[in-house]
Amino acid sequence: MSAESDIEEKLSSFFKQEKYRSLIASSAAHRKQSIMVDHSDLISFDEKLSHLIVGEPMKYLPILDKAAYKQLQVEDPEYAATISEFKARIFNLPYKIPIREIRAAHLRKLIAIDGIMVRASDIRPMLRVAVFRCANCGAKYRVPQETSRITPPERCARCMSRRSRFELIPEESEYIDFQLVGIQEKPEDLPPGQLPRIIDVGLRGDIVDLARPGDRVIITGILKTIQDREPETLRKTSKIYLEAVSIEAASKEPETLMIVPEEEKIFQEMAKDPEIHKKLIESIAPSIHGLEHIKKAVMLLLFGGRTKQYPDGTKVRGDVHILLVGDPGTGKSQLLKYVAMMAPRGIYTSGRGSTAAGLTAAVVRDRTGGMMLEAGALVLADMGVACIDEIDKMRPEDRVAIHEAMAQQTISIAKGGIVATLNARTSILAAANPTLGRYDPFRSFTDNVELPITILSRFDLIFVLRDEPEKERDQMLAEHILGLQSRSTAITAPPIKPEILKKYIAYARRIQPELTPAAANLIKEFYLQMRSIYQQTSTVTITARQLESLIRLAEARARAALREHVTEEDVLDVIDLMKRSLSEVGIDVETGKPDIDVILTGKPKSMRDKFVVLLDTIRELQEEKGYAEDEEVREALREKGLRDSEINKLLSRLLSDGKIFSPKPGVYRLT
Numbered sequence: 163m164s165a166e167s168d169i170e171e172k173l174s175s176f177f178k179q180e181k182y183r184s185l186i187a188s189s190a191a192h193r194k195q196s197i198m199v200d201h202s203d204l205i206s207f208d209e210k211l212s213h214l215i216v217g218e219p220m221k222y223l224p225i226l227d228k229a230a231y232k233q234l235q236v237e238d239p240e241y242a243a244t245i246s247e248f249k250a251r252i253f254n255l256p257y258k259i260p261i262r263e264i265r266a267a268h269l270r271k272l273i274a275i276d277g278i279m280v281r282a283s284d285i286r287p288m289l290r291v292a293v294f295r296c297a298n299c300g301a302k303y304r305v306p307q308e309t310s311r312i313t314p315p316e317r318c319a320r321c322m323s324r325r326s327r328f329e330l331i332p333e334e335s336e337y338i339d340f341q342l343v344g345i346q347e348k349p350e351d352l353p354p355g356q357l358p359r360i361i362d363v364g365l366r367g368d369i370v371d372l373a374r375p376g377d378r379v380i381i382t383g384i385l386k387t388i389q390d391r392e393p394e395t396l397r398k399t400s401k402i403y404l405e406a407v408s409i410e411a412a413s414k415e416p417e418t419l420m421i422v423p424e425e426e427k428i429f430q431e432m433a434k435d436p437e438i439h440k441k442l443i444e445s446i447a448p449s450i451h452g453l454e455h456i457k458k459a460v461m462l463l464l465f466g467g468r469t470k471q472y473p474d475g476t477k478v479r480g481d482v483h484i485l486l487v488g489d490p491g492t493g494k495s496q497l498l499k500y501v502a503m504m505a506p507r508g509i510y511t512s513g514r515g516s517t518a519a520g521l522t523a524a525v526v527r528d529r530t531g532g533m534m535l536e537a538g539a540l541v542l543a544d545m546g547v548a549c550i551d552e553i554d555k556m557r558p559e560d561r562v563a564i565h566e567a568m569a570q571q572t573i574s575i576a577k578g579g580i581v582a583t584l585n586a587r588t589s590i591l592a593a594a595n596p597t598l599g600r601y602d603p604f605r606s607f608t609d610n611v612e613l614p615i616t617i618l619s620r621f622d623l624i625f626v627l628r629d630e631p632e633k634e635r636d637q638m639l640a641e642h643i644l645g646l647q648s649r650s651t652a653i654t655a656p657p658i659k660p661e662i663l664k665k666y667i668a669y670a671r672r673i674q675p676e677l678t679p680a681a682a683n684l685i686k687e688f689y690l691q692m693r694s695i696y697q698q699t700s701t702v703t704i705t706a707r708q709l710e711s712l713i714r715l716a717e718a719r720a721r722a723a724l725r726e727h728v729t730e731e732d733v734l735d736v737i738d739l740m741k742r743s744l745s746e747v748g749i750d751v752e753t754g755k756p757d758i759d760v761i762l763t764g765k766p767k768s769m770r771d772k773f774v775v776l777l778d779t780i781r782e783l784q785e786e787k788g789y790a791e792d793e794e795v796r797e798a799l800r801e802k803g804l805r806d807s808e809i810n811k812l813l814s815r816l817l818s819d820g821k822i823f824s825p826k827p828g829v830y831r832l833t
Contacts, residue, residue, distance in 0.1 A: 166225065169211065169214070169222065169225055170225055170228065170229060172208060172211060173211075173225060173226055173229035174229045174232055174233065176203075176204070176207050176208075176229070177229055177230055177232070177233035178233065179203075179207075181203070182197070182199075182203075182233070183233065183237065185197045185198075186230065186233050186234050186237050186238075187237045187238065189234075190234060190237055190238035190241045190242075191238075193241070194368060195245055195247070195248060195249060195367060195368050196248065196249035196250070196251050196367065196368055196369075197230060197248075197249075197250060197251065198251050198253055198408060199226070199230075199250045199251060199252050199253070200253065200254050201216075201252050201253065201254050201255050201256070201382075202254055202256075204252070205256075215252070215272065216255070216271060216272045217271060217272075218270075218271075219270070219271065219272040219384045219407070220270060220384065223250075223252075223272075223384075223407070226250045226252075227247065227248060227249055227250050229250075230248050230249070230250040231247065231248040234248050246336070249367060249368075251369070251382075251407055251408035252272065252382055252407055252408060253274075253380070253382050253407075253408040253410055254382075255272070255273070255274040255382055257274070258274045258275060258276050258380065259273050259274065259275055260275075260347070260351060261275055261277055261345065261346075261347045261359050261360075261361050262347060262353075262356075262359050264361065264385065264402065268385045269385050269386070269387060269402075270384065270385065270386070271384070271385060272382065272383070272384055272407065273382070273383065273384075273385055273404075274380060274381065274382045275345060275361065275380070275381055275383075275404065276348070276378070276379065276380040276381070276412060277345040277346050277347055277348055277361075277378070277379065278345070278346050278347075278348055278349075278376070278377070278378050278379075278537070278542060279343055279344070279345055279346075279373050279374065279375050279376070279377050279378075279379055279537075280344050280345070280346045280360065280375055280376075280536050280537050281343065281344040281375055281526065281528070281534045281535060281536045281537075282341060282342075282343045282344075282371075282373075282374060282375055282534055282535070283341055283342040283343070283528050283532055283534050284341070284532050284534075285339050285340065285341045285370050285371060286339075286340050286341070287337040287338070287339065287340070288337060288338050288339070288340035288366065289307045289312065289335055289336075289337060290306070290307060290335075290336045290337060290338045291304055291305070291306050291307065291335060291336040292304075292305050292307050292312060292314075292330055292335045293305075293330070293331045293334040293335045294314050294315060294328040294329065294330055294331070295328065295329045295331055296318040296320065296321065296326045296327075296328060297326065297327040297328065297329060298318065298321050298326050298327075299318065299320050299321040301318055301319070301320040301321070302331070302334075303315045303328075310388065312330065314328040314330075315328060338366055338367055339366065339367060339368075339370045340364065340365070340366055340370070341364075341365045341370040341371065342362060342363070342364055342365075342528070343362075343363050343365060343373075344360045344361070344362060344363070344536075345360065345361050345363050345379065345381060345404075346358050346359070346360045347359055347360075348378065349507075349508075349509055349542060350507070350508075361402065361403065361404055362401075362403040362404070363381055363383065363403065363404045363405075363406050364403060364404070364405050364406060365406050365409065366405070366406070369406060369408065369409050372409050372411070373409060373411050374584075375523065375534075375535045375536065375537040375541070375584065376523075376537040376541035376542065376544055376584050376585065377411055377412075378411070378412040379409055379410065379411055379412060380409075380410050380412050381404060381406050381408070381409050382406070382407050382408045382409075383404040383405050383406040383407050383408075384404070384405045384407065385402060385403075385404055386402070386403060386404070386405050387400035387401065387402055387403075388400060388401045388402075388403060389401075421665060421668070421669050425665060425669075426669070428662075429665075429666055429669050429670075429724065430724065432658070432666065433723050433724035433725075438722065438723050439458075439461070439719070439722060439723065439735075441657040441658055442461050442658065442663070442722055443457045443458050443461055444457075444656060444657050445656040445657050445658040445659075445660075445663050446460055446461055446464075446500070446501075446504070446663075447460075447493075447496065447497050447500040447501075448655075448656040449496070449646055450493045450496055450497060450500075451493075451638065451639050451642040451643070452635070452638075452639070453492075453493065453497075453627070455625070455739065455742055456486065456497070456625055456627070458739060459482075459484050459623050459625065459739060459743075460484065460497065460501055460591065461718075461722060462482055462715050462718040462719060462722070462736070462739075463481075463482040463483075463484050463501070463547065463589050463591055463718070464501070464504065464505060464547070464589075464667050465667060465670055465671065465718040465719075465721040465722045466480050466481050466482055466589060466671065466714075466718055466721070467480035467481070467482065467713065467714030467715065467716075467717035467718050467721075468480045468674050468675060468714075468717050469481075469587070477570075477571070478710065479569075479571050479587075479714075480714060480717070481571070481587065481588060481589040481590075481714075482589055482622050482623070482711075482714055482715060482718060483568055483589060483590045483591075483592075483620060483621045483622050483623075484589075484590075484591050484592070484621060484622065484623045484624075484625070485553075485592045485593075485594065485613075485618070485621040485623075485624045485625070486591075486592070486593045486594070486624075486625050486627060487593075487594050487595075487596060487601065487607075487610070487611050487624065487625070487626050487627070488593075488595070488596075488601065488625075488626060488627025488628065488629070489595075489596065489599075489600050489601055489627060489628060489629035490595065490599070490629075491629060492627035492628075492629050493627075494551070494593040494627065495551050495593065497593075498510060498549040498550075498551050498591060498593055499549070501547055501549055501591055502547065502549045503660075504660065504663065504664060504667070505546050505547035505589075505667070506545075506546055506664065506667060506668045506671075507542075507543055507544070507545055507546025507547070508543070508546055508547045508548075508549065509539050509542055509543040509546065509547075509548050509549065510549045510551070511539050511548070511549070511550055511551070512550075512551045512552050512555075513550060513551060513552035513553050513554065513555040513556040514552060514555045514556070516539070516550070516556060516560060517557075517560050518559065518560040518562070518563035519538060520538050520539060521538050521539050521540050521560070521563050521564065521567075522538045522540060522541065522563045522567070522573045522575065522584075522586075523535050523536060523537055523538050523541055523573060523575050523582075523584055524536045524538065525575065525577040525578045525580050533578045533579060533580055534580075535575065535580060535582060535584075537584065538573075540563075540564070540567045540573060540586040540588055541573060541584050541585070541586055543586070543588040544585050544586055544587050544588060545587055545588070546588055546589075547588060547589045547590075547591060548588045548589070548590050548591070549590075549591045549592075550564075550590060550591070550592045550593070551592075551593050552593065552594065552595065553592040553593065553594050553613065553617075554594040554595060554597075554611060554612050554613055555595075558614070561613075561614070561617065564590070564617065565616055565617065565620070566586075567586040567588065567590070568590060568617070568620040568621075569620055571585070571586055571587045571588070572584065572585060572586060573585075573586045592621075594611055594613060596610045596611060597609070597610060597611065597612050598610075600629075601626055601628055603628070607624075607626075607746075607747045619707060620707075622711035622714060622715065623711070623715075623739065623740070623743040624743055624746070624747045625742075625743060625746060625747075626746040626747065669724075670721045670722060670724055671721065673720075673721050673724060673725070673726060674726075675717045675720035675721055675725060675726055675727060675728050676726065676727055676728065677713065677716070677717075677727075677728045678727050678728060678729065678730075680729075680730050681716060681727075681728045681729060681730050681732065681733045684730055684733040684734065684737070685709070685712050685713065685716070685733055685737075688712070688733075688737050689708075689709050689712075708740065708744075711740070712733070712736055712737065712740055715736035715739065715740070716728045716732045716733050716736050719732040719735060719736055720732050772804065772808065772812055773812060773815075773816065773821075775799070775802055775804075776795070776799065776809075776812050776813070776816065777816070777821065777822075777832070779795055779798045779799060779802075780795060780822060780830055780831075780832055781832060783795065783798075784831060784832060789825070789829050789830070789831050790829070790830045790831070791828060791829060791830075792828040792829065792830065793828075795809075795813075795830065796809055813830075820833055821833060
């Protein structure tokens, strides 16, 4: 007993330190029932004692709580009298155990794990101290409940009968909040080809509801077991679960914690290099040959712009979205896989294997029959990059799930009685294949790609990768691939190593660049100049959406060089990139004029003009005789200079859009 009282004495003096006295006083002022105890403070106070607490937490944690409560009685005796227990919640253990490396040796020890919370149950009251009444003589007993089953007293002390029946008195018993959550391994820690593992964690008292699905957390707790049951008997094996002592939300930026001052100096030196952007571009996917403009766009996506929130609560996203459309074998998937690996929080998924619930959040039934949320890919990629390959192969009803994440950066769920909004502040890098296998330059962009306009208009940059034979380029590509495959020729190393690049990106994302007046003026001039084309061609070349995209991209470029201000050079560079994207996509194939409506409405202006001519012709004929005959319509359109192939295309499009209908063969009417 003396050893235990020694330990109690020691722990009491631990809480008498200035730091913990003020912590306990502020906890009492805020009416909290626990304080956070840093394990490193325990180590520096008494190393042996800190090992005892980790090795036998079931024995020593109650003593620690008792010592904290004692100190609370000194700091605030009035508040101490109103509560029955005060918890000391240990955090910051020296090392965290990966979820898949938890073994039987860790049972009944204090361990720390970190992962992603993927589900959380409702909060339920749990018996802490049960009050029983003896059915024979009415004597009452208070019994603390330690196990998962309710345990009554063994016998009644008053009537001494072993056969006494005890009744539970719920209104006099004490309850505590309880919540069961699932913690899953982080995607970046997952060994290739393995399914992520999940551990159940029980939260009690004031640590319930501190985190929600999709958050990254570090949990310190005692590893316990629950015996597996068959209908009649107990089995030899057990299921493990963690009883949490403390929970802390890991930093939202995964790499922020690990950047030391020496590395900071290296980064500042790197940023001073006038060639920094070139070096960054060359360091992105060095095994893929060429595609400089796409690598530049990917670089901007990795750094991202500044997220803004206006006083009225409106948010403007800072994340950049990019779509790559291209022929097979142009290296799209390879680039996506690389970005998912490089991004501080990257997730790769393919269109065919993704459902709406898998991308956003699923509502699942927990063991007790209640409903809870399980986070999907876009929620897990919060503050990171989601790479979606073959986005055109997704089922349309699943693809709708991406809309909200792209524009509002949240995911709203209303299913099975659960109404929730989760954060999905993620950049999206998507790849799609042309409808007919190869990209046809003589058809408009929307005809080449089976993607709805609502999604296309939300991408900041769209690029087309064409696989056209060209002697010089083909020769360089062949040499590059052969150089990668054979060992005789040394492959050039990227200017910046991947592990440094990853940290550099995380470091740069802390900077919040501002537009300088000169840079803002350049963006405004470019926007007005592009809009003025409308006077000559009556086509809309650029909209406010592209204006916002330009600002985002310019901020990202300034961030890449660790600058606080966006310069004119940044703006000119991203204007070139935007022009290239618009020239590949927002162009009316028939007239060769720029026309952003190709992406925003799905029909270029020249096509819309022809639709108007056709509808007017049918309307005139219909007013004369109540309907329009096929031959008459064609004759009238030929006189206006339209070819037969165009007329067929226009008629079939209007019929499929439901603008006209055919009451009998060879006859048209307006709907």
